[in-house]
Amino acid sequence: MAANSSTINNILEKMGEQGMFFKSFVRNIFKGGFEWNEFLRQCYFIGYRTVGIVMLTGFILGFVLTLQSLPTLQQFGAQTFVPAMVSVSVVREIGPVITALICAGKIASGIGAELGSMKVTEQIDAMEVSGANPMQYLVVTRILACVLMVPLLTMVADGMAFLGGYGGINLKGGMSAILYFRKTFAGLTYSDLFPAVAKTFFFGFIIGFVGCFKGFNSNRGTESVGMAANSAVVAASIGIIIVDAVAVQLTSALVYN
Amino acid sequence: MENLIELAGVKKSFGDQEILRGINLSVKKGENVVVLGKSGQGKSVTIKCIVGMIIPDEGSVKVFGDEVPEMDEDELRALRIRIGFLFQGGALYDSMTVRENLAFPLQRVLKIKDEHEIEERSMEVLEAVGLSGAIDQMPADLSGGMRKRMGLARTIIVRPEILLYDEPTTGLDTITSREISGLICSIKDKYKTTSIIITHDMACAKLTADRIVIMNDGICIAEGTYDELENSKDGFISSFFK
Numbered sequence: 001m002a003a004n005s006s007t008i009n010n011i012l013e014k015m016g017e018q019g020m021f022f023k024s025f026v027r028n029i030f031k032g033g034f035e036w037n038e039f040l041r042q043c044y045f046i047g048y049r050t051v052g053i054v055m056l057t058g059f060i061l062g063f064v065l066t067l068q069s070l071p072t073l074q075q076f077g078a079q080t081f082v083p084a085m086v087s088v089s090v091v092r093e094i095g096p097v098i099t100a101l102i103c104a105g106k107i108a109s110g111i112g113a114e115l116g117s118m119k120v121t122e123q124i125d126a127m128e129v130s131g132a133n134p135m136q137y138l139v140v141t142r143i144l145a146c147v148l149m150v151p152l153l154t155m156v157a158d159g160m161a162f163l164g165g166y167g168g169i170n171l172k173g174g175m176s177a178i179l180y181f182r183k184t185f186a187g188l189t190y191s192d193l194f195p196a197v198a199k200t201f202f203f204g205f206i207i208g209f210v211g212c213f214k215g216f217n218s219n220r221g222t223e224s225v226g227m228a229a230n231s232a233v234v235a236a237s238i239g240i241i242i243v244d245a246v247a248v249q250l251t252s253a254l255v256y257n
Numbered sequence: 258m259e260n261l262i263e264l265a266g267v268k269k270s271f272g273d274q275e276i277l278r279g280i281n282l283s284v285k286k287g288e289n290v291v292v293l294g295k296s297g298q299g300k301s302v303t304i305k306c307i308v309g310m311i312i313p314d315e316g317s318v319k320v321f322g323d324e325v326p327e328m329d330e331d332e333l334r335a336l337r338i339r340i341g342f343l344f345q346g347g348a349l350y351d352s353m354t355v356r357e358n359l360a361f362p363l364q365r366v367l368k369i370k371d372e373h374e375i376e377e378r379s380m381e382v383l384e385a386v387g388l389s390g391a392i393d394q395m396p397a398d399l400s401g402g403m404r405k406r407m408g409l410a411r412t413i414i415v416r417p418e419i420l421l422y423d424e425p426t427t428g429l430d431t432i433t434s435r436e437i438s439g440l441i442c443s444i445k446d447k448y449k450t451t452s453i454i455i456t457h458d459m460a461c462a463k464l465t466a467d468r469i470v471i472m473n474d475g476i477c478i479a480e481g482t483y484d485e486l487e488n489s490k491d492g493f494i495s496s497f498f499k
Contacts, residue, residue, distance in 0.1 A: 033365075118350075126348035126408075129308050130415070131337040132365040 021213050025143060028136045035141050042145035050106050050153055054099055058157030061094060062086055062164025070172055079173070083180050084187025086165040091188055092196050095158040097244055100203035103150055104236035108211035111142050112232030115215025116225040124216065139212045146208030151200040195251040199243065206239040260319075261286050261419060261451050262307060267316035268475075269302055276302050277313065278475035289445055289452045291462040293497055294472035300455045303472075304421045307453070308340055309333045320419070338366055341417035341450075345424045347408030349396035355407060356392045359383070362415050382410040385447065386440060402433035406440065413444055420444070422454040426461045438464040459498060471497065 065086050073079050115138060118124050127134040166180045211232045218228035262284040269277040276299040284290045292300050305311040306318050309325045318325040320336060328336060350358050359379040363369045369378075383389045386406040391399065399407060405425060412420065425441065426434035438461040444450060445465075454465055462469060463483050471479045471486065471494055479486060479494050487498040 033368075121346060121351070122344045122348040123350055125310065126342070126344055127350075129310060129337050129340070129342040130362045130366055130412075131334045132362060133334070137365070 017217065018213060021216070022209070024135050025139055025209070025212075028133065028140050029144070031133070031136060033133075033136065035137050038137055039141040039145055042141050043149055046103075046107055046145050046149045047152065049110075050103055050149075051156060053106065054102055054153045054157045055160045057098060057102060058090075058095065058160030059164040059167075061098060061157070062090060062161030062166075063168040064164075065089060065094070065161070066165040066168030067171070070169065079169075080175075080183065081187075082169060083162075083165060083175075083183040087162060087184040087187045088192055090158050090161040090165075091192050093244075093248075095161055096154050096196050096200045096203065097240065099154040099157040100150060100200065100207065100240045100244075101237055103146070103153065103203070103207050104210075104240060105233050107146060108207045108214075108232040108236040109229040111208065111211030112214040112218075113225055113229035115212060116218035116228035119216065119218050120220060120222060120225055139216065142212055143205060143208035146211075147201055147204040150204030150207060151197055154197075154200045154203075191255045195247065195255055199247040202243050202247070203240050206243060207236050210236040210239060259286055260284065261321060262453070263317070263319040264303070264306070265317045265319075267303070267306060267313045267318060269299070269306065269311060269313045276475055277306075279316065280472075280475070280477060282470060282477055284451055284453060286451055287445075287449060289441070289454065289465050289467045291454045291456060291466035291469045292472060293456070293462060293469055296457075298472045299475045300472055301423055304342070304423060304453055304455060307419075307421060308337060308342055338415060339418050341412035341415070341420045343405075343408050343412050343420065343422045343425055345427055347396075347404035349399075349404060349407055349411070351396045353396075354392075355383075355388070355394050355396070355399075358396070358407065358411050359392075359414055362411065366415055378414055382414045385413070385444070386410045387436075402429050402436065405429065405433075405437055409437075409440060409444070413448060413450075416448060418450060420450045420452040422452060422456070424455055424457065426456060426458045431460070434458055434461060435464070437461070441465045 066082055069085060070079060070082055073082055073085070115124070118138070124134050124138070127137065162181070162184050165184070166177060169175050169180060214228045214232040214235065218224040260283045262282070264280050264282040267277050267280040268275070280299070280303055282303070292303065294300050302311055306313050307320060307325065309328060312326050321339065323332075323336070325333075325336065350361065353361065356379060359382065360375050363375050363378060369375055379392065380389060383392060386409050388403060388406055388410065391403065391407070396404060396407070409425075422441065426437050429437065441452065441454065441461075442465055445452060452465075454461070456462055466483055468480060469483055469486050470477050473493065479489065479491065486494055489495050
């Protein structure tokens, strides 16, 4: 009983800390002196360091999806529907979620480890006692960079998945590039695109927020740096899946009904 | 002479552990006060209370006549511009070069935009700490002593009126420790600063202290000049000087 109440207390305490961190983040966005240079630097790092793995994964995703669905649809003589089926699956669900999970592994862990090590070596304290604003310099820039870059990376992954699909369809048969891409985009509507893009902004926010929160609040000691990185990946991944589940429900209720 | 720092009855606990049990400490303008004490007696907690990083449970912490625990975020930021804090490891921003480390507080805290002024000030403090050749190096390329000196340069670049040193010579060899102690004295003379120096290094204490305060069990148990305390009949106090 006592253990249960202590667990509940811990959970509530953590939620309170996250609430305060979010409040401080929001307040510092609108405070004067936005760190544009640091924001652009973070956008560059987040985009540049992740784009390679996102492109590769996107390509393989489209390729495999096509190869997997082609035999089944061929049985019904519906192989011409493969490009549309792949594009809808990738744009609506697989592209955003897989890209976000890759970013959680690469970006959230990186931010968690970076800020965690800054905390351990008292760099964040030094910033704070010098009268500078570490929240504005370190946190706001990183979260907003994630919010901007994750949707862009998702679009890159989607594009690569279309290319992968084209590769897959031509491995077992033949379809001209013009016909393939015409069918790919014909299958997509604005109601597929907008909700999918909208949720990637939330995914980006979760990745940045969790990474910054875990790093900023890590304990002293080198072990805590690894723990901050590790827990950032786990928490961001769970957050992405929960937000995705909510987004799917909302989209079904508001858009497809 | 007026007191720039005044602590009265300051208490602080972390969980069940009572760290400060009613600290009383005052520091006059232009004075170098060395705080001695065994590890875990609350010396670092005391200076963190002065700069508002830790809020005491009880007691008064006045800096420049203003009560620190009652300050809001903006007031604290304004206070911190007037106080420099040198961390044990230097706390250099390791993703930035020495030049960027020095420019950081000037651009963000003093809001100086003029590149020429930033360069001039950077060179001035680097010369003061004897590191003018290291301006384009990364912190990782600096030795322990250089990192401390560099941390000191970054601290004094905003020309604070109060300097708080958290074990400035820990982990350094005797010669480098003496150099850092000398630097603390020369900074006091050049910039007319008021300082609190936390140290275990008696050579540093002897060189830098106008007055020494000894802490034990979360309170100040003795204070005086180096010579006065060295000749103390109290066994615990004299043990620091053996």
